Amino acid sequence: MASPRAALNLRNGLSIPKAKLTSNFVAISTDLLRNILFLLFLLRWTRKSVLQLRGRGLFGTLIDAYTSLRRLSYAIFLRLPGVRSQVQNQVSEAIKKIESKLVPQGPGTSRYLTLPKEGWTDQQVKAELVKLGDMTHTRWEDGRVSGTVYHGENTLIKLQTEAFQRFMVANPIHPDVFPGVRKMEAEIVAMVLALFNAPPGAAGVTTSGGTESILMACMSARQKAYTERGVSEPEMIIPETAHAAFHKAASYFNIKVHQVACPSPTYSVSIKAVSRLINSNTILLVGSAPNFPHGIIDDIAALSRLALRRRLPLHVDCCLGSFLMPFLSRAGFPTQPFDFTLKGVTSISCDTHKYGFAPKGNSTLLYRTAALRTYQYFISPDWSGGVYGSIGIAGSRPGALIAGCWASLMSVGENGYINSCHSIVGTAKKIETAIREDPGLKDDLIVMGKPLVSVVAFASSTMNIYDIADSMSAKGWHLNALQNPPGMHVAVTLPIVKAVDKLLEDLTAAVEDEKERERVRIVEGKGKKGKAQGDSAALYGVAGSLPDKSVVVQLAGGFLDTLYKA
Numbered sequence: 001m002a003s004p005r006a007a008l009n010l011r012n013g014l015s016i017p018k019a020k021l022t023s024n025f026v027a028i029s030t031d032l033l034r035n036i037l038f039l040l041f042l043l044r045w046t047r048k049s050v051l052q053l054r055g056r057g058l059f060g061t062l063i064d065a066y067t068s069l070r071r072l073s074y075a076i077f078l079r080l081p082g083v084r085s086q087v088q089n090q091v092s093e094a095i096k097k098i099e100s101k102l103v104p105q106g107p108g109t110s111r112y113l114t115l116p117k118e119g120w121t122d123q124q125v126k127a128e129l130v131k132l133g134d135m136t137h138t139r140w141e142d143g144r145v146s147g148t149v150y151h152g153e154n155t156l157i158k159l160q161t162e163a164f165q166r167f168m169v170a171n172p173i174h175p176d177v178f179p180g181v182r183k184m185e186a187e188i189v190a191m192v193l194a195l196f197n198a199p200p201g202a203a204g205v206t207t208s209g210g211t212e213s214i215l216m217a218c219m220s221a222r223q224k225a226y227t228e229r230g231v232s233e234p235e236m237i238i239p240e241t242a243h244a245a246f247h248k249a250a251s252y253f254n255i256k257v258h259q260v261a262c263p264s265p266t267y268s269v270s271i272k273a274v275s276r277l278i279n280s281n282t283i284l285l286v287g288s289a290p291n292f293p294h295g296i297i298d299d300i301a302a303l304s305r306l307a308l309r310r311r312l313p314l315h316v317d318c319c320l321g322s323f324l325m326p327f328l329s330r331a332g333f334p335t336q337p338f339d340f341t342l343k344g345v346t347s348i349s350c351d352t353h354k355y356g357f358a359p360k361g362n363s364t365l366l367y368r369t370a371a372l373r374t375y376q377y378f379i380s381p382d383w384s385g386g387v388y389g390s391i392g393i394a395g396s397r398p399g400a401l402i403a404g405c406w407a408s409l410m411s412v413g414e415n416g417y418i419n420s421c422h423s424i425v426g427t428a429k430k431i432e433t434a435i436r437e438d439p440g441l442k443d444d445l446i447v448m449g450k451p452l453v454s455v456v457a458f459a460s461s462t463m464n465i466y467d468i469a470d471s472m473s474a475k476g477w478h479l480n481a482l483q484n485p486p487g488m489h490v491a492v493t494l495p496i497v498k499a500v501d502k503l504l505e506d507l508t509a510a511v512e513d514e515k516e517r518e519r520v521r522i523v524e525g526k527g528k529k530g531k532a533q534g535d536s537a538a539l540y541g542v543a544g545s546l547p548d549k550s551v552v553v554q555l556a557g558g559f560l561d562t563l564y565k566a
Contacts, residue, residue: 055258055277067547074548087551095558103565104135113566138478143499145478147491151357159411160359163403170399173390181399184406188352191409192364195326196318196339196348203370205391206352206362206402210319211245213349213365216392217315218249218284220347220367220375224313225283227375236284237277239269239298240484241291243317255283264485267294267449271302278310289318289325289338293482294448295428295455295489297321301337304344313346313372319363320491323355324421324453331421333429334452346372355420355454357412358405361398420494424454427500428492431456440508444515448487457482457489463514466540471510477503483540 052061078087110128120128140149167181175182189204198204207213218236225231235256238246242259250257260273274285285307287298300316307314316338318325328335339345346368353362367373379389412420428451435445435458445468448457459465469481469488480489490496496503 051279070547075550091554094555098559099562102562111566143495144476146480149495150354150493152495159407160404163407164400167399167403171396172399173396178399181402185402188406189364192350193366196366198340201369203373204364204366206364207392208361209363210349210351212393213363214245215249216365216376217347217349219253220372221284221313222253222255223375231281231283233281234283235281237274238286241293242286242288243292267296269298271299275306282312285312285314287316289316289321290453292320294457295451295453296449297336297452301342304342307344314344315347316345317349319349319351321453322351323417327418327421330418333425340368352405358408359401361401362405423497424492427497428454428456430500434504441511444511454492455489457487459485459487467514468510471513475506481540
């Protein structure tokens with residue numbers, strides 16, 4: 001048996017200082033934590049890579065990588081000292097040119113940069129308003145503008161003005177003070193829900209326009225996914241032709257966007273590509289009825305089936321289709337399923353201020369259920385100013401706009417909208433037929449896809465389509481230039497219905513003028529294609545040729561700055 005002294009010596013020999021034990025534990029813990037973090041990082045990016053490969057495929061992933069590398073290389077090139085200064089000089093010159101066109105200058109131009117010391121008389125204010133209204137502009141009154149003004153008749157404007165006057169001070173945030181506005185707003189939503197075949201229990205809101213409707217639809221889907229599935233890195237899948245407001249929503253609400261190609265000849269979104277991109281972070285699928293660029297209706301029925309199968313929300317952007325899409329069949333035109341009769345459709349945006357003919361600043365957002373609508377609410381229960389709740393981005397809202405919208409819907413009525421649909425879509429068909437069959441147009445212009453509603457888009461394989469756009473601008477028309485691929489479109493409105501013959505006449509002349517310029521250049525030995533002269537040709541020529549869009553962003557930012565130059 002060992003002696004007590006021997007046991008003590010053995011225990012002392014095996015003992016380790018406490019400080020050293022602590023140090024070893026910290027080192028091991030640090031290494032373990034580092035390894036765990038590295039493993040999580042590796043798993044995160046492995047998962048992202050797998051999802052990317054599954055969604056885009058190997059070839060598509062390589063193309064995306066090449067595009068990103070090319071864009072980055074060009075961005076670095078543009079930042080080189082000599083190049084950067086030259087680019088900035090050209091951008092500055094372009095912005096000055098924009099200012100010279102938009103900001104009134106020269107003798108007789110009045111600027112009011114501070115409050116008048118004494119208030120003007122009513123006569124002075126009215127006289128100045130007349131001058132402002134008579135400033136030189138593209139004549140929408142003569143049907144010279146694509147979209148923009150959808151009705152414009154004096155009788156409806158007079159009625160809207162009277163509605164404005166009666167509810168000028170109304171604010172729907174105070175429904176007890178302005179009960180009439182609350183009633184009108186609820187009835188607007190109910191009427192539009194009925195138009196889109198909403199089921200019992202459906203709900204909706206009014207908004208300030210299509211952009212806000214789309215923003216709220218995206219935010220609602222994001223909040224739904226976070227609340228119900230814990231999605232913290234939301235993603236949505238949209239056609240590449242979807243409205244830019246979806247990208248704005250993604251920027252505002254930190255949602256990743258997957259764009260899906262809409263290839264020719266249909267220019268409709270690829271359902272297979274949408275399906276491949278769906279993953280556990282997907283919060284929303286999107287389709288357009290129709291899209292803004294080409295006026296093409298996506299295959300909403302197929303998207304609906306996909307949304308149901310994958311248990312995802314599907315938003316249909318019908319802002320442009322608005323009060324045309326629901327009336328196509330009754331006006332005698334072919335249509336496609338797009339509304340709540342498709343079980344997978346969970347929300348629809350519809351602009352009452354387009355083909356509903358309401359005053360600008362009116363739109364609606366419709367939900368299949370009232371529960372979906374609650375995800376866009378903001379409620380602050382403990383604010384010191386009292387319990388605060390709002391349905392969307394805005395707090396106070398103009399009740400006068402709601403009154404103007406309600407008055408418009410009640411004045412036009414169902415038969416009025418059927419008649420306007422017949423006139424507007426019929427005129428779009430006339431334009432499409434002329435481009436496809438007229439000898440002066442069919443050899444040089446190509447209709448993009450098969451439009452069913454009010455927008456007719458066209459491109460050219462024989463000439464620069466932006467030269468045609470600039471030529472039409474010189475003739476007093478304001479049409480829309482498109483990109484990716486290059487094209488232009490006209491969105492038919494009631495004013496354009498009356499001017500369609502002149503539109504086609506000038507379009508034929510513009511094509512012939514450009515062909516004549518090409519013949520002259522060939523005779524002079526300068527080549528068929530000349531240097532871009534007009535604004536559209538210059539801007540979209542630059543935008544299409546640059547892999548990095550920072551220059552275009554600067555130009556667009558300069559344009560926005562110019563809007564606030566007094």
